[in-house]
Amino acid sequence: MTSTDAGRAGSTVWNLPNILTMLRIALVPFFVWFLLADASSHGPWRWAAVAAFAVAIYTDKLDGDIARSRGLVTNFGKIADPIADKLLTGSALVLLSVLGELPWWVTVVILVREWGITALRFLVIRYGVIPASRGGKLKTAVQTVAIFLYIVPLASFAPWLGVVAFWVMMAAVAVTVWTGVEYVVQALRLRAAGRRS
Template sequence: MTSTDATAAGPRRAGVWNLPNVLTMIRIALVPFFVWFLVADAPGLHSGAGPWRWAAVAAFAVAIYTDKLDGDIARSRNLVTDFGKIADPIADKLLIGSALVMLSLLGELPWWATLVILVREWGITALRFFVIRYGVIPASRGGKLKTVVQTAAIFLYLLPLGAFAPWLVWVAFAVMMAALAITVWTGVEYVIEALRLRAKGRQAGTAKGQEP
């Protein structure tokens, strides 16, 4: 096939094995190491502040950076794939979810905060699949802000702040409360958007059925 033929055939679809997807898989692979680092630093699941805790902080930071990097590369090099669309949010939820659960197990974060975030995250994911036949719920600015604030809150909680400046623990708590507020707010927004999308889809289906 000549270059002219290739151009006429349209752009070649990106394969699964590309750099953004590899970065996503690395992020998923980092999750068990991240969890192990936290457990290794906290025998008996009591909060620790040793070298393994710092290893967990580093693993979380690297994983978060790969999240930004894979998205930037995929968009700039036209390497967006169906696999990436599915795997990327799963990787994010695994990382955030494992961090929240571990912080609660260590007694550093109230379980109710973890449950609110997890129920919202997985609930909205299920909602997206439920209404996908009517259309796709796009990511909102609030949703992106939620991710940033959640990440910042978790990162602050992971840092052994109490060993250096106990008052910074309250800063971490304040950021987490902000993350919770945005999480709930954006969750309600997505539910409203899903209901609108479903209503429009049903109206369109009814109108189509009434056409002669």
């Protein structure tokens, strides 16, 4: 493939990384159904929810790796990828709170930050796209681990896992708030630079 061909491939929405991102979005309703299907937190459907979550998270890593290695990074991907992440993690957080397994204040703090930053990205998109930062990637990783620890039905067999899950979630809240402030600063700088030009 020539550099021109790579450039054309990177400009189309229908490339492999973007299809994986859309697959991740499509997995969200199945994850939600699986998580709600059992009355208990350790039934067989709970394991199906764990599997759906794990597959969705793997597609997140896979689409990013492919996009960067093959020059398939697109503006659609930059916007759709974080939205897919937020749909998955947001639904997990809300459902865990509905099921009484996670305090509502945790869910509210994280979701206000997540959707607030997404809205901010759209507000400043005419000045440029704000890509995911290293802090944002760390935030996603910590949130993912925390949610995974909450949804894996092992706490009833190993109570200490519940304590670990709680403190990992507290770390996720801290990183989420910190990176949210960073994105606001980035957006303000991008807007100021766009107005000057």
